[in-house]
Amino acid sequence: MKALITGISGQDGSYLCELLLSKGYEVYGLDRRKGIESFPRIDKKVLERLHIVEGDLLDFERLRQIVKEVMPDEIYNLAAQSHVGYSFKAPISTFEMSGKAVLFFLEIIREVNSASADVPKIKFYQASTSELFGGDPGTEPQSETTPFNPHSPYAIAKLSGFHFVKLYREAYKIFACNGILFNHESPRRGADFVTRKVTLALANIKAGRQEFLELGNMDAKRDWGFAGDYVEGMWRILQNDTPDDFVLATGETHTVREFVEEAGKLLGYDVVWEGKAEKEIGKDKKTGKIIVKINPEFYRPGEVNLLLGDPAKAKKVLGWTAKTSFKELVKMMVEADVESIK
Ligand code: NAP
Numbered sequence: 001m002k003a004l005i006t007g008i009s010g011q012d013g014s015y016l017c018e019l020l021l022s023k024g025y026e027v028y029g030l031d032r033r034k035g036i037e038s039f040p041r042i043d044k045k046v047l048e049r050l051h052i053v054e055g056d057l058l059d060f061e062r063l064r065q066i067v068k069e070v071m072p073d074e075i076y077n078l079a080a081q082s083h084v085g086y087s088f089k090a091p092i093s094t095f096e097m098s099g100k101a102v103l104f105f106l107e108i109i110r111e112v113n114s115a116s117a118d119v120p121k122i123k124f125y126q127a128s129t130s131e132l133f134g135g136d137p138g139t140e141p142q143s144e145t146t147p148f149n150p151h152s153p154y155a156i157a158k159l160s161g162f163h164f165v166k167l168y169r170e171a172y173k174i175f176a177c178n179g180i181l182f183n184h185e186s187p188r189r190g191a192d193f194v195t196r197k198v199t200l201a202l203a204n205i206k207a208g209r210q211e212f213l214e215l216g217n218m219d220a221k222r223d224w225g226f227a228g229d230y231v232e233g234m235w236r237i238l239q240n241d242t243p244d245d246f247v248l249a250t251g252e253t254h255t256v257r258e259f260v261e262e263a264g265k266l267l268g269y270d271v272v273w274e275g276k277a278e279k280e281i282g283k284d285k286k287t288g289k290i291i292v293k294i295n296p297e298f299y300r301p302g303e304v305n306l307l308l309g310d311p312a313k314a315k316k317v318l319g320w321t322a323k324t325s326f327k328e329l330v331k332m333m334v335e336a337d338v339e340s341i342k
């Protein structure tokens with residue numbers, strides 16, 4: 001089996017390529033040219049087994065050429081501008097990457113699939129997201145049947161990708177699927193996503209290298225799982241008999257504040273909170289040291305307040321469940337960051 005992964009240098013790309021290699025796949029990874037080949041998330045030995053192909057998600061002709069040359073059995077489209085906060089600053093490029101690029105791949109697959117009856121059909125996985133739901137009160141837990149109400153340029157872009165996948169599946173019988181994945185984290189998570197920002201900062205504060213941590217909305221609730229578990233779900237989605245859309249989630253939700261408390265505990269801090277809104281601070285109960293301050297710069301023009309997924313369909317149809325608990329995830333990330341700053 002041959003797989004093409006876009007976003008190979010990202011968090012999920014790194015776990016997915018390891019999984020597919022362990023299953024005997026020949027793995028091709030799309031990487032945009034940076035002038036220097038650098039894959040900090042991928043182990044050197046794993047990298048040696050990958051085929052890196054250079055190309056940009058927004059270059060239709062190059063993507064077409066790559067797909068025709070590689071002729072993968074499966075395409076996992078993970079590449080995106082994936083930061084929700086940044087999507088408010090760069091809505092147009094975000095929209096192109098998560099909307100237009102999905103259409104590029106579907107058009108290429110339509111062309112390749114229809115070339116001849118003997119050509120093997122390419123399956124397509126689209127990295128869709130719980131951000132589609134918008135987290136409005138009363139809609140939780142969110143499942144495949146929950147109405148979408150996107151609250152950011154990122155989510156609107158991903159919603160267009162979602163619908164293109166559904167349309168091409170229904171209109172052209174393409175084996176195309178959306179994985180509606182709730183937040184998944186790991187020690188390889190980008191440092192500007194809240195979980196990694198917290199674990200890295202707390203490790204630095206503990207080591208005396210940072211004064212305090214600045215955060216935005218502490219009340220936001222997320223259903224946080226481990227990325228290593230979720231890539232297994234992506235693979236299972238494409239192994240199902242019929243193409244379909246699936247929610248992958250843990251079924252548990254926590255506030256940003258709870259994430260800080262849990263990570264703090266592992267480093268010997270008993271974080272207690274004082275004040276409200278922008279005046280809120282998080283202190284270590286024992287020493288009185290201020291660990292967290294609020295910086296409104298990290299508030300978003302549109303926020304998703306509560307995400308809580310219902311993964312029942314994935315469990316029933318795919319036999320998939322999130323194996324790693326919230327506490328295990330936080331511990332894994334804190335321990336990795338304590339090591340990473342040494
Ligand atoms: P990530 O770490 O931000 O990785 C994004 C990847 O996309 C990087 O490899 C990046 O390459 C690549 N990329 C961005 N623009 C590109 C372009 N123009 N051409 C080629 N490659 C480009 O994201 P992730 O956390 O692994 O998430 C993977 C996918 O799942 C994303 O589509 C994300 O939106 C979606 N998703 C993530 C979560 C989550 O909680 N992690 C949940 C739901 C959905 P560079 O290294 O060159 O920047």
Ligand code: F7E
Pocket residue numbers: 082083084085128129130131181182183184192193194195197214215216217218220221222256298299300303304
């Ligand atoms: O924010 C709040 C922030 O940036 C989580 C992406 O992978 O998951 C991710 O999107 C929450 C938000 O992830 C800070 O306002 C507070 O409510 O870690 P995040 P996200 O926006 O949930 C979804 C499913 C995706 O699809 C995306 O690709 O935390 N928050 N203070 C903060 N967030 C950040 N980044 N930084 C802060 O200082």
